[in-house]
Amino acid sequence: MPDIAFHGAAGTVTGSRYLVTSRASASAGRGHGGNGDERVLVDCGMFQGSKELRQRNWEPAPFDVAQIPFVVLTHAHIDHSGMLPRLVRQGFKGAIISTLATFELCRLLLMDAAKIQEEDAAFLNRKGLSKHAPALPLFDARDAERTLERFTTRPYDEWTDLPERISVRFGNAGHLLGSATVEMRIQETDRRTTVLFSGDLGRFGVPLNPDPDPPPAADYIVLESTYGDRRHPVESLYDQMQALVLQSMKRGGVLVIPAFAVGRAQQLIYVLNTLMRQKRIPDLPIHLDSPMAVHATRIYAAHPDEQEARGELTARNVISHSTVEESKALNSFAGPGILISSSGMLTGGRILHHLKRLLPDARNTVALAGYQAAGTRGRDLQDHAATIRIHGEEVPVRAAVADLCGFSGHADTDEIVRWLDALKQPPKTIFLTHGEPEAAAALATTLQQRKGIATRIPRLGEVANL
Ligand SMILES: [Zn+2]
Numbered sequence: 233m234p235d236i237a238f239h240g241a242a243g244t245v246t247g248s249r250y251l252v253t254s255r256a257s258a259s260a261g262r263g264h265g266g267n268g269d270e271r272v273l274v275d276c277g278m279f280q281g282s283k284e285l286r287q288r289n290w291e292p293a294p295f296d297v298a299q300i301p302f303v304v305l306t307h308a309h310i311d312h313s314g315m316l317p318r319l320v321r322q323g324f325k326g327a328i329i330s331t332l333a334t335f336e337l338c339r340l341l342l343m344d345a346a347k348i349q350e351e352d353a354a355f356l357n358r359k360g361l362s363k364h365a366p367a368l369p370l371f372d373a374r375d376a377e378r379t380l381e382r383f384t385t386r387p388y389d390e391w392t393d394l395p396e397r398i399s400v401r402f403g404n405a406g407h408l409l410g411s412a413t414v415e416m417r418i419q420e421t422d423r424r425t426t427v428l429f430s431g432d433l434g435r436f437g438v439p440l441n442p443d444p445d446p447p448p449a450a451d452y453i454v455l456e457s458t459y460g461d462r463r464h465p466v467e468s469l470y471d472q473m474q475a476l477v478l479q480s481m482k483r484g485g486v487l488v489i490p491a492f493a494v495g496r497a498q499q500l501i502y503v504l505n506t507l508m509r510q511k512r513i514p515d516l517p518i519h520l521d522s523p524m525a526v527h528a529t530r531i532y533a534a535h536p537d538e539q540e541a542r543g544e545l546t547a548r549n550v551i552s553h554s555t556v557e558e559s560k561a562l563n564s565f566a567g568p569g570i571l572i573s574s575s576g577m578l579t580g581g582r583i584l585h586h587l588k589r590l591l592p593d594a595r596n597t598v599a600l601a602g603y604q605a606a607g608t609r610g611r612d613l614q615d616h617a618a619t620i621r622i623h624g625e626e627v628p629v630r631a632a633v634a635d636l637c638g639f640s641g642h643a644d645t646d647e648i649v650r651w652l653d654a655l656k657q658p659p660k661t662i663f664l665t666h667g668e669p670e671a672a673a674a675l676a677t678t679l680q681q682r683k684g685i686a687t688r689i690p691r692l693g694e695v696a697n698l
Contacts, residue, residue: 234418234425234698236454238690239294240277241666245458246311247279247288248666251295252427254397254418270397271295273303274414274429274454278314278345278370289315289370294693297322302394305330306431307411308337308494314345317371317379324382329392331402332385333410336531337494339380340524346376388412388445406434406444407641408495409532415448418698425698426450428659432458432666433643433651439469440502440532440541444643446654452698453659457667459644460675465637470512473503476599476634477513477570483632485595486567490583490610492576493525496602496639498532498545500572505544519562521553521573521582563589567596576602578609578620588622596631601639645678652683662687663696 234254240247256268279285297319305328306312316328316338330338349369356367386392386402393399397419402412414429428450436443447453480487491497497520507513520526529552533545553559559582562571571590573583590596604610609620613633619626643651662679664672664687676687690696 234420235695236427236452236663236698237294237695238663238665238692240275240279240692241311241456242690242692242694243669243672244279244281244285245666245668246277246281246285247315248275248277248306248312249315250274250429250454250665251300252398252416252418254420269299270394271300271302272394272398272400272416273300274416275306275312275431276303276315276319277312278310280311280314289318293319293322297324300324301326302398303328304394304400304414304416305334305338306405306414306429307408308334308341309408309432310341310345312431313338313342315370317342317346317375320379320382321371321375326382328379328383329386329394329400330383331388331410331412333531333535334412335380335383335385335410337408337410337528338383340527340531341494342376342379343373344524346371346373391417401448403445403448404442405431406436406441407432408434408441409498409535413445413447415450425452427452427454427698429454430456432456432641433648434641435464435643435647436650438499438638439506440499441641444651447651449655449657450659453662455648455662455664455675456642457648457664457672457675458642459640460648460664460667460671460678461673462644462671463646464640464644467638469503469636469638470507472636472638474507474512476597476636477504477507477516479632479634480597480599481514481568483595483597484567485593485597485631486565486590487570487597487599488583488586488590488631489570489572489599489601489636490576490578490587491525491572491574491601493522493574494528495641496576497522497525497572497574498529498541499639500601501529501550502541502544504570505547505549508549509544515549517549517551517569519551519553519565519569519571521559521562521571521586523554525572525574526552526554559585562586576610577604578613584622587620588625588627591620591631592628594630594632597634598631599634599636601636603640645675648675649678649682652679652685658683658685660686661696664689
């Protein structure tokens, strides 16, 4: 009998990591794992958020790393991929299976994560702030490079045998370029078990991302529940953006949009250029000021399955600023036009330099295009702070501040139900993961009431027999 152990994203939204084991006794064949057991890890994400959560990244792996021959990766976001370099540092010698786009985005995101790890450790050592001497990174650039060497890419919709009893197939999850659901078949002598991992499930009818593929039949589903207790606003992103750009032009200055560099920045460019092509807003320059966003935009534009997006993302009015000199060239930019830079919650990055200059001028507009966590400058702006602190200075906020709602990458309650509606037969159990406890509990109730499906909310470390 196979089992699944929930080693992350249980009771919280980060650290996705599930270990599937098919026991040797159930089959005559000898598999990988020394004693004939076969193991596949699905995702290996970093815990993010509170200090208590981040501390978990330092705990020893709850399994023998050397006994894992395969990791199947749903998508490139750090809360799903970010501990892969740590796994390699701890002795992982197997293969990482992902789509091609996920591999390309991982190259960007994992190298960046390694740089942050190294910089944080160096900072703590310089300031003597660490209890551990010297402070170490979770992993470094060399670990990230060795991780990238372990990737094997596979297309959507094709089965891959992970010898001998387990096979997997990717479906499009519509959450981020390359994002996938993972359909897993476990063939033991007397029976076959199918498990579907939703990964992060995207939305229906949003710009740039395709709708999620309908779910294949499965005995069990491991389902994300980030927005299991919420409904996204229904107002069209295009209508919101059109109104925002026109208002910003009336004020006469720059429209600044802080955005996460991978995924969100590309969606914004896509929406803006679509509106310009449709003549709903005038032609304006879009300055993209973030080396990571510039690189990610190239990856998006190069992907053959995103043909129609290519024109919007590489149009002549999109002006890339990768180097520091190119970024400084924007110091005299006064509009009209759009400036997209990161980080999305104003926790760091080039956006801070721009805001220091642009916030005190009432002609400018700042649009917040994503969730703003408590305690960030982004949240302060959203809460109408009169000043925000940047690089030790109190910067007055005279620019207009607006919210762009609905740019979420995650399906809400109704969209999750809609996705499951395509199932001809309900699964035996849906495991609800990747959600805060309230969100997972609300989704459990919804699925029980609206679809009569049995659910289970696993605790961290819990093992379920399948
Ligand atoms: Zn994600």
